[in-house]
Amino acid sequence: MARLKREWRVALVRAYPDLFHPAGDPAAVQAFPDVGDGWRDLLERACARIRAAILADSGTFRATQIKEKYGTLRFYWDSGLSPMAASRAEEAIDLAEARSACTCEVCGEVGQLYGDGWLTTRCMAHAEKRSPVEVRPGFEILIKEWSVRDRRVIRCRRYDREADRFIEVDPTAFANEET
Numbered sequence: 001m002a003r004l005k006r007e008w009r010v011a012l013v014r015a016y017p018d019l020f021h022p023a024g025d026p027a028a029v030q031a032f033p034d035v036g037d038g039w040r041d042l043l044e045r046a047c048a049r050i051r052a053a054i055l056a057d058s059g060t061f062r063a064t065q066i067k068e069k070y071g072t073l074r075f076y077w078d079s080g081l082s083p084m085a086a087s088r089a090e091e092a093i094d095l096a097e098a099r100s101a102c103t104c105e106v107c108g109e110v111g112q113l114y115g116d117g118w119l120t121t122r123c124m125a126h127a128e129k130r131s132p133v134e135v136r137p138g139f140e141i142l143i144k145e146w147s148v149r150d151r152r153v154i155r156c157r158r159y160d161r162e163a164d165r166f167i168e169v170d171p172t173a174f175a176n177e178e179t
Contacts, residue, residue, distance in 0.1 A: 008040050009033045016047045018054065019063050031063035031076070036105035039073060042096045045164070046075065049092030057085030071119035071133075073100035095166070098159035110161070 006027055013026035020029045033043055043066070054061045059081035066075050075093045079086055104111035104123035111123045114130035122130070157166035 012043060012047065016051060019047055019050055019061055021062055031066050033066040035066065035068050035073060038103060038105045038108035039100055041108055042099045042103060046092050046096035050089045053085045053088035053092065054081060057082050059085055061089060068105060071113045071115065071121045073097045095164065099161065099164065102161050
């Protein structure tokens with residue numbers, strides 16, 4: 001049974017050697033995906049998008065760790081990419097991480113965050129009597145902050161699962177809300 005569970009992960013590593021850099025056994029790579037089968041599709045999409053970014057740049061990329069943490073996907077990486085290609089790779093990873101927050105890690109169906117001590121993203125069938133985590137309005141928004149030429153830039157986005165894309169949200173909409 002364990003061998004079957006690893007099969008798609010080995011196939012993913014073999015399909016994307018430019019991202020995983022296997023040296024021998026694909027199951028022994030540093031970033032061997034340590035996530036449930038339900039996230040297979042979102043990892044395959046992320047890898048295809050990352051490959052497109054690096055092919056356009058001719059730089060280097062290395063996945064360093066792929067795991068579940070606090071109920072959602074974490075995808076860590078290093079690269080020798082141009083800022084534009086790195087931004088495209090980061091966008092691909094952001095999309096996968098956002099999708100994981102609404103996709104059952106067990107089966108891949110629509111899910112939500114559950115937790116009674118340990119957070120997981122599950123569909124109702126796989127929630128295992130856990131309580132759903134209440135999400136306050138506005139907290140489902142991904143907020144990124146960075147500086148460009150000494151100017152603070154804030155970008156707020158909401159993930160649209162059906163379209164598998166982000167929708168921009170006006171950051172000033174949160175300025176007067178109570179926290």
